[in-house]
Amino acid sequence: MSKVSAYYSINPTDPDVHHDQSDCPSGQQIPAHNRRSGTNGYPKCKHCRDM
Numbered sequence: 083m084s085k086v087s088a089y090y091s092i093n094p095t096d097p098d099v100h101h102d103q104s105d106c107p108s109g110q111q112i113p114a115h116n117r118r119s120g121t122n123g124y125p126k127c128k129h130c131r132d133m
């Protein structure tokens with residue numbers, strides 16, 4: 083588990099959250115073409131908060 087720069091998915095069907103853990107199970111499902119850096123103003127996802 084390691085902390086990375088914040089990232090989020092631009093896919094409108096994904097939850098409006100950002101991630102900052104490299105091993106986040108939700109974050110890992112984001113394909114590279116939907117992944118953007120930053121938080122986009124979204125709250126941190128539950129998995130990343132609990133890690």
Ligand SMILES: [Zn+2]
Nearest residue numbers: 101106127130
């Ligand atoms: Zn996450």
